[in-house]
Amino acid sequence: MLSTGARSDTNIEVHRYYAGTVLIVAFLSLVLQAFLHKYGRWSELLDLPLLVTIYFGVSRRNPVTGMFLGAAIGLLQDAVGHAYPIGMYGIAKTCVGYLASSVGARIDTEHPVSRFGLVFLLFHFHQVVLAITQRLLLNHPSPFFTLQLFLDSLASAGLAVILFALLDRLRRTS
Amino acid sequence: MPDILSRHRPLSLLAGLIVVQVLLLAFQIKREHDVRLVRYWAVQMLTPAERAGTWSFSKVSGVWSGYIGLRDSQSENQRLKSEVEQLRMRNRELESRAAEAQRLTVLMNFREGHPEPPMIPAQVIGASADPTSHILFINRGERDHLRRNLAVITPDGVVGKIVEIFPSSAQVLLINDKESGVGALFAGTRTHGVVKGSADSNPHMEYVQNDEKVQPGQAIVTSGEDRIFPKDLPIGTVEDASAGNPFQLIRVQPAARLDRLEEVLILMSQQELAPKKTEEATSAPGSLQNRQMGASQAALTTGGPQKAPNRKSTVTVDSSKSKPAASAASTPEHSNPNNAPTGAANSPAPQQ
Numbered sequence: 152m153l154s155t156g157a158r159s160d161t162n163i164e165v166h167r168y169y170a171g172t173v174l175i176v177a178f179l180s181l182v183l184q185a186f187l188h189k190y191g192r193w194s195e196l197l198d199l200p201l202l203v204t205i206y207f208g209v210s211r212r213n214p215v216t217g218m219f220l221g222a223a224i225g226l227l228q229d230a231v232g233h234a235y236p237i238g239m240y241g242i243a244k245t246c247v248g249y250l251a252s253s254v255g256a257r258i259d260t261e262h263p264v265s266r267f268g269l270v271f272l273l274f275h276f277h278q279v280v281l282a283i284t285q286r287l288l289l290n291h292p293s294p295f296f297t298l299q300l301f302l303d304s305l306a307s308a309g310l311a312v313i314l315f316a317l318l319d320r321l322r323r324t325s
Numbered sequence: 326m327p328d329i330l331s332r333h334r335p336l337s338l339l340a341g342l343i344v345v346q347v348l349l350l351a352f353q354i355k356r357e358h359d360v361r362l363v364r365y366w367a368v369q370m371l372t373p374a375e376r377a378g379t380w381s382f383s384k385v386s387g388v389w390s391g392y393i394g395l396r397d398s399q400s401e402n403q404r405l406k407s408e409v410e411q412l413r414m415r416n417r418e419l420e421s422r423a424a425e426a427q428r429l430t431v432l433m434n435f436r437e438g439h440p441e442p443p444m445i446p447a448q449v450i451g452a453s454a455d456p457t458s459h460i461l462f463i464n465r466g467e468r469d470h471l472r473r474n475l476a477v478i479t480p481d482g483v484v485g486k487i488v489e490i491f492p493s494s495a496q497v498l499l500i501n502d503k504e505s506g507v508g509a510l511f512a513g514t515r516t517h518g519v520v521k522g523s524a525d526s527n528p529h530m531e532y533v534q535n536d537e538k539v540q541p542g543q544a545i546v547t548s549g550e551d552r553i554f555p556k557d558l559p560i561g562t563v564e565d566a567s568a569g570n571p572f573q574l575i576r577v578q579p580a581a582r583l584d585r586l587e588e589v590l591i592l593m594s595q596q597e598l599a600p601k602k603t604e605e606a607t608s609a610p611g612s613l614q615n616r617q618m619g620a621s622q623a624a625l626t627t628g629g630p631q632k633a634p635n636r637k638s639t640v641t642v643d644s645s646k647s648k649p650a651a652s653a654a655s656t657p658e659h660s661n662p663n664n665a666p667t668g669a670a671n672s673p674a675p676q677q
Contacts, residue, residue, distance in 0.1 A: 214335040214339070215334070215335050215338055218335070218338065218339050218342055219342070222342050222346065226346070236350050236353035236354055237350070237353060238346040238347065238349040238350035238353070239350065241346045241349075242343055242346045242347065242350075245339065245342050245343060246343070249335065249339050253335075284350075288347070288350050288351070288354055288362065289354060290356075
């Protein structure tokens with residue numbers, strides 16, 4: 152259903168994908184993230200489900216679709232991992248999906264620089280929401296910003312530019 | 326509200342989705358003491374409401390009980406005051422009964438400790454209306470086989486003697502009445518005298534020579550020579566003594582509390598009061614019976630006016646000065662057909 156897409160009220164182009172593309176890509180991102188977890192640092196450096204959420208949110212340009220996609224990916228990520236109770240990543244990625252869709256409906260996100268900047272910002276937004284949720288619910292003082300997070304965000308944004316270009320090939324041409 | 330939700334549908338959905346996930350988290354996260362977060366939140370949300378409800382209820386209840394509910398407090402207060410008064414009276418009554426029981430216990434113990442002679446208890450039911458005479462009325466009389474000149478005592482000491490008999494009551498002349506006289510002697514020196522009533526409340530011991538050494542606190546007991554009181558019953562102690570003419574003036578503090586008598590014992594005979602352990606009494610050198618025998622022998626062997634202070638003959642003083650009580654009291658009772666008191670010990674009973 153997510154792959155069918157919906158028409159935006161604005162004149163900005165709404166991309167469509169083949170059936171099952173979104174689900175498969177989301178599933179693969181989770182599998183790959185779990186695979187990277189075996190190699191320790193990589194799983195912390197990269198958050199592939201976050202990148203997939205941002206990409207499809209921006210491409211679909213529908214906040215409702217984006218938030219539900221973020222929620223689904225986040226909840227699955229929580230379910231696969233054991234670091235947090237189910238819902239921590241769900242909330243963060245719901246907000247990211249909503250925000251990415253809202254931003255994607257207003258600005259051009261096809262340019263690599265804008266993609267880099269968008270992912271960089273949403274990465275930190277994701278971290279802020281995650282830290283707030285952890286502080287409020289878990290009484291765990293997670294940092295909002297560190298140098299490590301900054302480097303991670305740069306790496307994720309760089310990877311996102313490449314990943315998004317690959318994912319663009321999955322678009323259905325009209 | 327529905328308009329706002331439909332107008333901001335994405336935002337509403339976002340909020341709903343986040344709330345659902347927060348609730349999902351709350352079911353998993355446990356706080357201190359292993360309490361789930363959702364329960365913690367529920368309690369935190371409900372507690373202020375419950376506290377407010379309790380506070381409101383207590384205020385309303387306080388207003389009701391403090392103001393509106395006080396309508397009947399006036400009558401209730403009156404009723405409680407009345408109840409308190411009744412309970413106080415009841416308490417006083419019980420205290421009085423307890424004191425009476427204690428006194429009767431003392432009498433009972435004394436009676437059990439002295440099986441001989443026969444004695445009966447009596448209750449003081451009245452006193453003389455004349456302030457100058459010291460007379461009591463007791464609840465025993467002719468029906469109880471009382472007769473005149475029976476000794477009346479308490480466990481503390483001598484009280485007096487019966488002077489008038491009525492069918493169900495009797496009149497007792499106390500030893501501090503000016504008409505009364507009791508044959509007495511000092512317990513230590515065995516010097517005889519007569520304890521007589523006086524104008525004041527305490528009796529005096531008379532017919533004791535001036536050269537007799539008398540100290541305050543000296544014990545005075547009955548001599549038994551008046552044929553009314555058994556020998557060696559405590560009469561009292563010397564309160565003070567001074568030289569007089571021709572005899573000493575000795576004030577006596579009665580052993581029995583004559584002003585607070587409520588129960589007394591009536592000795593039905595002049596038989597000496599012997600404690601239960603008679604064997605020990607007879608074997609002891611200074612025992613009651615030994616002293617009694619010595620005193621009797623001395624009385625038989627003496628005669629005439631006496632000057633010696635420590636001799637039994639002091640009771641047979643010169644008749645030209647005054648008639649000693651014990652000499653008159655030594656007359657056998659059977660020589661007095663009317664059973665009337667003789668001498669000082671048998672002073673005429675007040676005419677009632």
